Amino acid sequence: MSAVVRERPADRAGREALERALAAWPAAAAQLPGARGTFVAKLREEALARFCASGFPTARDEDWKYTDLAALAARSFLRVPDDVQAATTEPLPHHALFDDLGGHRLAFVDGRHAPELSSIGPMPDGVRIESLAAALARDPAALETWLADTRGHSAMAALNTAFLADGALVIIPAGVEVAEPIHLVFLAATAATIQPRNLIIAGERSKCTVVEHYAGSAPAFTNALTQLFLAGGAETEYCKLQDEGERALHVGGLHVAQARGSRFGMHSVSVGAALARHDLTAVFDGEGCTAAIDGLYLAGGRQHVDHHTRIDHAQPRGTSREHFRGILDGRSRGVFNGRVVVHPGAQQSDAWLTSRNLLLSADAEADTKPQLEIYADDVKCAHGATVGQLDENELFYLRARGFDAAAARSLLTWAFARSALEGIRLTPLRAHLERACLGRLPQALPLAELM
Amino acid sequence: MQPILEIRGLEASVDDKPILRGIDLTVNPGEIHAIMGPNGSGKSTLAQVLAGRETFTVTAGHVRYLGADLLARAPEERARDGVFLAFQYPVEIAGVSNVYLLKAALNAARRHRGEPELDAMDFLALVRSKLKSMEMPDDLLYRSVNEGFSGGEKKRNEILQMALLEPRLAILDEADSGLDIDALQVVARGINALRAPERAMIVVTHYQRLLDYVVPDYVHVLSQGRIVRSGGKELAFELEARGYGWIDDAVPAAAGAR
Ligand SMILES: Nc1ncnc2c1ncn2[C@@H]1O[C@H](COP(=O)(O)OP(=O)(O)OP(=O)(O)O)[C@@H](O)[C@H]1O
Ligand SMILES: [Mg+2]
Numbered sequence: 001m002s003a004v005v006r007e008r009p010a011d012r013a014g015r016e017a018l019e020r021a022l023a024a025w026p027a028a029a030a031q032l033p034g035a036r037g038t039f040v041a042k043l044r045e046e047a048l049a050r051f052c053a054s055g056f057p058t059a060r061d062e063d064w065k066y067t068d069l070a071a072l073a074a075r076s077f078l079r080v081p082d083d084v085q086a087a088t089t090e091p092l093p094h095h096a097l098f099d100d101l102g103g104h105r106l107a108f109v110d111g112r113h114a115p116e117l118s119s120i121g122p123m124p125d126g127v128r129i130e131s132l133a134a135a136l137a138r139d140p141a142a143l144e145t146w147l148a149d150t151r152g153h154s155a156m157a158a159l160n161t162a163f164l165a166d167g168a169l170v171i172i173p174a175g176v177e178v179a180e181p182i183h184l185v186f187l188a189a190t191a192a193t194i195q196p197r198n199l200i201i202a203g204e205r206s207k208c209t210v211v212e213h214y215a216g217s218a219p220a221f222t223n224a225l226t227q228l229f230l231a232g233g234a235e236t237e238y239c240k241l242q243d244e245g246e247r248a249l250h251v252g253g254l255h256v257a258q259a260r261g262s263r264f265g266m267h268s269v270s271v272g273a274a275l276a277r278h279d280l281t282a283v284f285d286g287e288g289c290t291a292a293i294d295g296l297y298l299a300g301g302r303q304h305v306d307h308h309t310r311i312d313h314a315q316p317r318g319t320s321r322e323h324f325r326g327i328l329d330g331r332s333r334g335v336f337n338g339r340v341v342v343h344p345g346a347q348q349s350d351a352w353l354t355s356r357n358l359l360l361s362a363d364a365e366a367d368t369k370p371q372l373e374i375y376a377d378d379v380k381c382a383h384g385a386t387v388g389q390l391d392e393n394e395l396f397y398l399r400a401r402g403f404d405a406a407a408a409r410s411l412l413t414w415a416f417a418r419s420a421l422e423g424i425r426l427t428p429l430r431a432h433l434e435r436a437c438l439g440r441l442p443q444a445l446p447l448a449e450l451m
Numbered sequence: 452m453q454p455i456l457e458i459r460g461l462e463a464s465v466d467d468k469p470i471l472r473g474i475d476l477t478v479n480p481g482e483i484h485a486i487m488g489p490n491g492s493g494k495s496t497l498a499q500v501l502a503g504r505e506t507f508t509v510t511a512g513h514v515r516y517l518g519a520d521l522l523a524r525a526p527e528e529r530a531r532d533g534v535f536l537a538f539q540y541p542v543e544i545a546g547v548s549n550v551y552l553l554k555a556a557l558n559a560a561r562r563h564r565g566e567p568e569l570d571a572m573d574f575l576a577l578v579r580s581k582l583k584s585m586e587m588p589d590d591l592l593y594r595s596v597n598e599g600f601s602g603g604e605k606k607r608n609e610i611l612q613m614a615l616l617e618p619r620l621a622i623l624d625e626a627d628s629g630l631d632i633d634a635l636q637v638v639a640r641g642i643n644a645l646r647a648p649e650r651a652m653i654v655v656t657h658y659q660r661l662l663d664y665v666v667p668d669y670v671h672v673l674s675q676g677r678i679v680r681s682g683g684k685e686l687a688f689e690l691e692a693r694g695y696g697w698i699d700d701a702v703p704a705a706a707g708a709r
Contacts, residue, residue, distance in 0.1 A: 414546075
């Protein structure tokens with residue numbers, strides 16, 4: 001046997017990107033908020049060490065089997081165009097500001113807080129919606145407990161932490177309800193590497209609606225990480241929309257920790273980017289928590305979209321509902337790996353996990369794997385997965401009523417997508433998400449009257 | 452007078468299995484033709500072939516609708532041109548509201564005829580009045596098409612669509628099956644309301660009782676993919692009394708007579 005181990009191109013890309021990260025880190029870290037002597041500095045250092053130990057995930061990592069990030073994303077990581085001046089700045093998509101949503105908007109351009117695009121309205125006492133960088137510069141120690149919680153974090157989350165700089169900080173004090181939606185919008189203007197870090201802390205019995213939104217047509221590499229902490233009895237309606245440009249790469253982690261009796265409702269919509277990878281985890285740290293997650297992904301062309309989710313019923317009497325739908329056209333690929341883990345002693349857990357995929361073309365591919373791991377005996381759990389095409393009976397029925405074949409197909413496709421958004425109570429928000437989806441579906445229909 | 456429908460020597464198969472084996476039928480304006488026959492004899496296949504279902508391959512014969520070749524046209528073109536099929540098994544379509552389907556269907560037909568589309572107000576007024584005549588509650592408009600509808604509601608919904616679209620040729624595939632006595636009368640009234648000199652209907656049914664209300668001009672018996680007997684409405688009484696056994700006996704004779 002030859003002793004020479006040839007390095008795969010993917011591995012080389014990953015190694016080179018890792019080297020770039022290491023080379024860039026000291027200078028970057030020195031300028032970051034809370035640079036010296038603080039827990040954040042230590043957090044970054046430890047995260048860098050963790051990331052170095054694992055490197056960019058490759059297909060050999062079980063969790064990244066279908067998404068070889070080393071090969072794809074590493075190529076663009078921290079690869080700032082040679083001539084920064086000449087780096088094209090894409091026009092900002094102003095429609096992405098969701099002006100009609102009302103409420104509060106915290107905007108970021110290429111990962112940096114953009115006060116000129118933000119608009120924070122009057123808020124109840126104690127509510128904070130601000131740039132994380134500003135908060136860290138002021139009083140880093142106040143955020144330690146939250147930022148240091150690395151449960152569920154992947155290598156990419158470690159990378160985000162190593163460069164932790166800016167993002168959104170939302171704090172809702174106990175008992176406070178923020179009635180208007182909080183829109184966190186991240187716009188990519190250049191081919192930059194963007195690593196937003198978001199922290200949302202919902203106090204006891206508080207209520208809020210948060211939208212985490214990625215947009216912009218630049219071929220950026222986004223590696224976002226959001227942590228969400230729900231204290232006892234808190235209710236959060238969360239929405240994530242990934243609507244990046246067709247050459248962008250998006251990696252996004254969302255990690256939710258739920259205390260007793262809290263309710264987490266989520267709509268996750270991923271329609272943009274050449275490659276999108278979402279890691280979503282929710283942990284029931286207290287009894288009687290609820291998580292209801294509706295997901296939707298659309299992909300066409302050669303798009304690749306991968307969701308890895310995990311819900312931990314770590315305490316009794318938790319309820320989780322997770323329903324993902326995917327629509328795959330062209331030569332796209334959709335990956336869904338959903339796990340629900342019911343821990344020993346988490347009695348009377350109630351979990352339901354489904355994944356449904358609609359293939360619009362013979363070359364599209366879906367890999368779906370919903371998994372239940374149950375270590376308690378008094379539970380109610382169900383899961384299911386389907387991969388299929390549009391129903392011939394339904395198509396014929398519509399055609400027999402005068403819809404042409406293309407219109408019938410897009411109507412049924414739209415109907416399939418739309419049911420994932422039905423639960424969004426905020427009408428203007430639902431309309432924005434519907435529009436984002438419609439813009440990506442194969443053919444347009446006079447669907448306005450449907451909405 | 453030009454016939455609405457002329458079927459000549461129609462043969463159709465699915466996966467090389469012949470199902471329609473030589474159908475001849477002429478339907479003139481104003482006429483109602485009832486088609487009866489045992490399970491699996493090909494009644495729904497005939498109805499679906501006329502509506503343009505691509506599952507079935509037409510292997511011989513031709514069909515003219517208002518003098519023009521019907522089989523060459525796509526299902527949606529037939530529909531817009533006035534061919535309506537009420538399905539034996541109406542299809543449930545999750546996520547598409549009934550009212551959207553009705554409006555889109557009506558406007559597609561109107562555009563085809565060169566008429567202006569109805570605006571939301573006029574449409575709603577029209578559909579409400581039809582809904583009322585079918586004794587259907589308003590909320591069925593806003594639910595997904597046929598989803599969770601009871602058997603009877605589905606059948607009424609088919610007739611509602613017909614009433615709205617006012618087709619030239621209505622093909623009703625077992626519009627009466629599964630209906631209670633009252634619903635049967637409502638559906639029959641809906642069908643009769645559309646009887647008109649310029650319109651024709653083909654009514655597929657297993658039961659005499661529908662034909663008590665919707666009196667046909669002709670009754671045909673389909674067996675093993677052929678019309679083996681045709682007659683007036685008395686034929687339906689005879690079938691009701693004697694079943695299909697005596698017809699099946701007659702198959703070779705009928706086939707030989709062609
Ligand atoms: N898609 C199909 N594939 C295979 N066989 C089919 C298909 N559709 C119909 N058939 C067969 O064709 C024959 C005629 O069916 P059809 O539905 O037309 O009967 P029918 O007269 O309407 O019966 P019923 O009274 O039970 O409604 C049956 O033997 C049926 O099994
Ligand atoms: Mg039938």
